[in-house]
Amino acid sequence: MKLLDVSLFRSLDPQVAKAIAGLFIRTSVQADQVIFREGEQGHSLVVILDGLFELVHEGPGEGTHLADVQAGRLLGLVSLIDPGPRTATLRAMEDGEIAVLDQITFQKLWDADGDAAASLHHQMALVVIEELRSAQRKLCETLQEPLHFPQPELEPLLRTAILRASETSS
Numbered sequence: 825m826k827l828l829d830v831s832l833f834r835s836l837d838p839q840v841a842k843a844i845a846g847l848f849i850r851t852s853v854q855a856d857q858v859i860f861r862e863g864e865q866g867h868s869l870v871v872i873l874d875g876l877f878e879l880v881h882e883g884p885g886e887g888t889h890l891a892d893v894q895a896g897r898l899l900g901l902v903s904l905i906d907p908g909p910r911t912a913t914l915r916a917m918e919d920g921e922i923a924v925l926d927q928i929t930f931q932k933l934w935d936a937d938g939d940a941a942a943s944l945h946h947q948m949a950l951v952v953i954e955e956l957r958s959a960q961r962k963l964c965e966t967l968q969e970p971l972h973f974p975q976p977e978l979e980p981l982l983r984t985a986i987l988r989a990s991e992t993s994s
Contacts, residue, residue: 825873825895827923831951832871832898832944840940847933848923859914859922866903866910868926872896875920879912887913901948904930 827833827848833841848871853859859870862882877893890912893899899914904927934941 827871827873830871830896830898831954832901832947835947835950836943840943843937844933844940844944845923847929848925850921850923853916853920853922855916855918857916859916860900860910862911862913863909866900866907867928868924869901869904869930870899870914871923871925872899873921873923876917877920878915878917880915881912892917898951901952903927904948905945 827845828841833845836844850873853875859877860866872893872895874895879890879893881888881890893914900910904925907927933944
């Protein structure tokens with residue numbers, strides 16, 4: 825996949841998009857390579873260009889597989905603006921390619937060309953909103969499926985808690 829084909833560049837002026845894409849560092853990765861680890865300070869945006877990756881929640885033993893991640897996916901958007909600990913580990917499941925924009929380069933873009941950076945900020949917000957809406961749809965779909973609880977008497981309480989959490993995120 826070409827970097828300019830990902831959602832982050834979708835609505836940007838083509839010249840601005842090309843200039844911003846030129847700031848990303850393209851890197852080949854090997855199967856089983858960890859791109860970032862849960863708990864580490866986030867400082868970059870990662871775009872998957874080729875290959876299959878997985879997000880894993882680190883825990884006792886081997887951890888929990890959260891999702892497969894394929895070409896076109898953006899990870900760590902928020903860390904460009906508000907760095908914090910990574911919420912999962914990203915690992916390559918096969919050889920692939922990523923593009924990375926670090927926070928320092930992003931800040932230099934802001935200092936050098938505020939208009940381009942503002943356009944990128946706007947597009948980043950749209951991508952985050954799109955992902956939040958997708959997550960909410962998935963949560964609602966999940967709530968429509970029958971839930972199976974080991975203690976049936978807890979089902980009403982847990983459904984109420986899940987619904988309240990869903991309402992809070994909207």
